[in-house]
Amino acid sequence: MRREITYVRIAELAVTCNQDVLITLGLGSCVAISLRDPVIGIGALAHVMLPSIKKSQNKEEPLKFADSAIEIAVRKMLKLGCLQRRMEAKIAGGACMFHFGDKNNNIGAQNVEAVKKKLEEMNIPLLASDTGGEHGRTVIFKIETGVMIIESAFLGVKEI
Amino acid sequence: MDKEKTLTEFQKDALKELGNIGIGQATTSLAKMVNQKVEISLPDMKFIPLIKVPHIIKSEKPMIGVIQELKGDCRGFLLLLLLKDSAKSLIELVMGEKKETDTFDEMEQSVMKELANIMNGTYISALSNFLEIEIGLSPPLQAYDMGDAIINQLIGVMSQDADDVLFLKTEFVIHSEKVNGKILIFTDPLSISKILDAIKRIAEK
Numbered sequence: 001m002r003r004e005i006t007y008v009r010i011a012e013l014a015v016t017c018n019q020d021v022l023i024t025l026g027l028g029s030c031v032a033i034s035l036r037d038p039v040i041g042i043g044a045l046a047h048v049m050l051p052s053i054k055k056s057q058n059k060e061e062p063l064k065f066a067d068s069a070i071e072i073a074v075r076k077m078l079k080l081g082c083l084q085r086r087m088e089a090k091i092a093g094g095a096c097m098f099h100f101g102d103k104n105n106n107i108g109a110q111n112v113e114a115v116k117k118k119l120e121e122m123n124i125p126l127l128a129s130d131t132g133g134e135h136g137r138t139v140i141f142k143i144e145t146g147v148m149i150i151e152s153a154f155l156g157v158k159e160i
Numbered sequence: 161m162d163k164e165k166t167l168t169e170f171q172k173d174a175l176k177e178l179g180n181i182g183i184g185q186a187t188t189s190l191a192k193m194v195n196q197k198v199e200i201s202l203p204d205m206k207f208i209p210l211i212k213v214p215h216i217i218k219s220e221k222p223m224i225g226v227i228q229e230l231k232g233d234c235r236g237f238l239l240l241l242l243l244k245d246s247a248k249s250l251i252e253l254v255m256g257e258k259k260e261t262d263t264f265d266e267m268e269q270s271v272m273k274e275l276a277n278i279m280n281g282t283y284i285s286a287l288s289n290f291l292e293i294e295i296g297l298s299p300p301l302q303a304y305d306m307g308d309a310i311i312n313q314l315i316g317v318m319s320q321d322a323d324d325v326l327f328l329k330t331e332f333v334i335h336s337e338k339v340n341g342k343i344l345i346f347t348d349p350l351s352i353s354k355i356l357d358a359i360k361r362i363a364e365k
Contacts, residue, residue, distance in 0.1 A: 010211045010312070025220060026308020029316035049211070049316050058323050064211065097313045098227055098301045107316050136309020138220070153222040153306050154263075 008032070008047045011064040015044040015076045022141045027093035029108035031066065031115050031131070032139040034090045035073050035124065036146050037082035043143035044073040050107070051114030066114040074122060087124045090148045090160055091115055092139050094131040108132065128160035167207055167352075174359045175352075179203040179328045181290060183343065186283040187332050193278065194253035194334065201331040207352075210315045210325050217241075217329070217344065219307025224264065226276035227303075227314065230284070231296035233354050235321070236347035237314055238283070238297070240276040241307065242340075247272060249337045264304055273300040279343070291358040314346065322348040 006014045008024045016022070018041035024032045029049070036043040046069040050056065053065040062068035074084060094112035112131045119126050130137070130150050140149040150158045167175070183200055191198040206216070224247040230236045242250065244262075251271045252258040259268065277300050288295040303310055318325065328345040347355075 010214060010315070025218075026214075026306045026310075026312050028309040028311070028313025030312050049312075049319050061209075061211070064319070095309070095313065097303045097305060097310065098317070100229060100298065100301070100317070107320060108313075111316075134303075136306040136312070138306065138308075153304075153309075 008045045010047050010049055011061050013044060013046045013063050013069060013073055013076070015042065015073065015080065016143065017042050018144050020143050022143070024139045027137045027139060028095055028097055029093070029111060031091055031093040031108075031111045032137075032141075033066075033070060033073070033115055034141045034146075034148055035070075035077060035087050036089075036143060037077060037086045038088065038146060039083075039086050040081055041143060042077055042080050042082050043141065043146070044077055045139075045141050046070065046073050048111060048115070051110045066111055067118045070115065070118045070122065074124070084122065084124070088127050088146070089119050089124050090128045090141075090146070091126065092130045092137050092148060092150050092160070095133050095135055095137070097134050097136065130158060130160055171356055172205065175326065175355065176203060176205050178287060178290065178355070178359070179205060179330070179345070182283040182286045183330045185286040186279040186343065189282040190275065190279050190332070193275065194250065196253060196334045196336060199333045199335065203328050203330045205329075206327045207324065208327060209323060210319050213315050213325065213327060213346075214308065214311055216327070217307070217311055217342070219243075221307060222305060223307040223310060224272060224304045225302065225307075225310040226272055226300050228276065228280050228300050229298040230347070230351070231298060233293040234287075234295045234347060234351040236325075236345065236351060237318065238280045239310070239314060239344040239346070240279065241310065241342045241344060244304075246339045246341055249339045250275065250334075250341070253334075253337060253339075269302055273302055276300050283343075291355060291362070293354065293358050318346060318348065322350070324349050326352050
């Protein structure tokens with residue numbers, strides 16, 4: 001089988017199978033969510049920028065939001081034969097690189113919270129996470145092993 | 161898929177011209193500060209969904225970004241973006257000495273913030289004087305990180321209030337010192353109508 005590399009940009013989702021590698025470059029406040037069914041080797045990576053579609057007036061791009069993107073990812077995986085009870089998640093991102101000082105600017109933390117809440121609601125265990133802080137992250141997700149590699153500009157490389 | 165938002169030709173020209181005025185003033189102030197000739201590219205203006213911005217500015221490399229929020233009649237952000245070597249050369253022009261380190265110490269950071277503050281301040285006062293509207297700036301904030309992540313963070317913050325952005329990108333170069341930087345302006349759609357109204361008022365005078 002050929003190994004494909006897919007780049008997942010903001011408000012995008014990739015769902016694919018074993019061997020494939022999914023990459024998201026330069027996360028700031030956005031969050032990358034990986035989902036995986038280890039039994040049949042299918043996984044997904046979503047790149048969300050906002051916590052909830054419910055609070056948004058414009059609902060045209062559901063993949064922008066943590067809650068709706070997770071629902072869509074799960075639905076797509078179910079169609080491919082995954083079982084929800086076997087799914088597991090990992091997340092990275094949600095940094096706060098600029099502290100603007102007013103109200104709602106820690107959007108990164110809000111995103112992380114919304115992702116966790118949605119996963120809990122759907123009974124999908126969160127196996128590991130690397131979130132928060134003040135630095136950017138590039139995420140490489142290997143479906144075969146479920147390993148998420150997180151690169152940063154100055155803080156080295158991490159595996160979760 | 162790529163929906164480009166619509167502005168009339170007249171509106172586009174007016175906004176571009178406005179950008180030109182601002183950037184001209186800002187780079188003149190930079191030229192004075194560093195006593196060098198500063199050249200600028202033609203501003204590239206786009207009215208696009210926020211999520212398309214990362215398709216236009218891409219950099220996995222670490223960059224120094226100084227950001228200021230627009231306040232008052234105009235909402236949005238100004239971002240000055242430079243690769244490490246360019247930023248180091250620019251700081252050298254101001255300080256008279258170059259530090260060959262991989263990071264930016266406190267002094268270097270405050271020089272970068274001050275440079276950005278003066279350039280952006282000149283830019284914004286040129287615009288507010290011309291348009292006769294009130295635009296203010298927050299104090300500068302700075303990050304040294306992957307260029308992509310800086311952009312990601314910025315559009316994440318902006319996306320809380322807007323889906324689209326009027327995005328203006330200008331590059332500036334100091335040839336003799338191999339300095340190359342970008343000034344990016346992100347304006348939210350509500351401010352655009354305020355700016356266009358102001359232009360109309362001036363045109364009708």
